[in-house]
Amino acid sequence: MIICVDIGNTNIKYAVFDKDELVVSFRVATDSKKTSDEYGTQLISMLGVKNIRAEEIEGGILSSVVPSLDYTILHMCSVYLHVTMLQLAPGLKSGLNLRCDNAREVGADRIVNCVSAIVRYGKKDTPMIVIDFGTATTFNIISREQEFCGGVISPGIKGSLESLVNGTAKLPRIEIEAPKSVIAKNTVTNMQAGIVFGFAGLVEYIVRKIKKELRTDEVITVATGGFSEIIAKEVNCIDKVDKLLTLEGLKYLYYLNNSEDK
Numbered sequence: 001m002i003i004c005v006d007i008g009n010t011n012i013k014y015a016v017f018d019k020d021e022l023v024v025s026f027r028v029a030t031d032s033k034k035t036s037d038e039y040g041t042q043l044i045s046m047l048g049v050k051n052i053r054a055e056e057i058e059g060g061i062l063s064s065v066v067p068s069l070d071y072t073i074l075h076m077c078s079v080y081l082h083v084t085m086l087q088l089a090p091g092l093k094s095g096l097n098l099r100c101d102n103a104r105e106v107g108a109d110r111i112v113n114c115v116s117a118i119v120r121y122g123k124k125d126t127p128m129i130v131i132d133f134g135t136a137t138t139f140n141i142i143s144r145e146q147e148f149c150g151g152v153i154s155p156g157i158k159g160s161l162e163s164l165v166n167g168t169a170k171l172p173r174i175e176i177e178a179p180k181s182v183i184a185k186n187t188v189t190n191m192q193a194g195i196v197f198g199f200a201g202l203v204e205y206i207v208r209k210i211k212k213e214l215r216t217d218e219v220i221t222v223a224t225g226g227f228s229e230i231i232a233k234e235v236n237c238i239d240k241v242d243k244l245l246t247l248e249g250l251k252y253l254y255y256l257n258n259s260e261d262k
Helices: 034-050 066-083 108-121 157-166 187-214 230-231 245-256
Strands: 002-007 010-016 023-029 059-064 126-135 136-142 149-153 220-225
Touching: 002 066, 002 245, 010 034, 010 126, 010 220, 010 245, 034 066, 034 108, 034 220, 059 066, 059 108, 059 245, 108 126, 108 149, 108 220, 108 245, 126 230, 126 245, 136 187, 149 157, 149 187, 157 187, 187 230, 220 245
Parallel strands: 002 059, 126 220
Antiparallel strands: 002 010, 010 023, 126 136, 136 149
């Protein structure tokens, strides 16, 4: 079995695979103040719930957009799982050409998501848009030649809501879900309408602009991230929702870089 770890700004996501089969996946809050021992005992406890022993993990791979936590998690995996993790960084094979001004600026999660989308849903000569509803909302564009050719970064849904609540005196914290009507009758549904339908409109407009610049409507759009299902229900431009896209992509990259394990 292998473990895939994705360190995001808000959550750290884990998945254990037995070859192609997903055994377990879970997430914990990202906390730069935690030590490797704290993360390690937390991980061992979570694995124990599924009766997975540390010695059953034979290898692993890590992607991260929080560099300050990289050593902590790598050290934790070395001590508690006794594995040396691969890390998504320059030099690791991904099979994805990055046609942008500075390839080093492209986040590891964006690369993994693009690779995963191509492997799982790609079609010959068909561009793709991969949308990740995470701490930020990212749009990643894959050309007909299956190369990363640019993207869009906009605010995240949760962060936008937090900004709204923290910047006002009377607006409450709410659950993010679509209200029954855009013409809302109370404060909570007013806020829900603004967040959900507002982001749905953002997604539809940006996707439409991307298709116009690509000069085609034949584009496969894949969404992932915590709020992908909520937004996908409100738009017509998302073809696939895959909340395990990043972790599945990491699994693919692990085996791509470990030919003896293929």
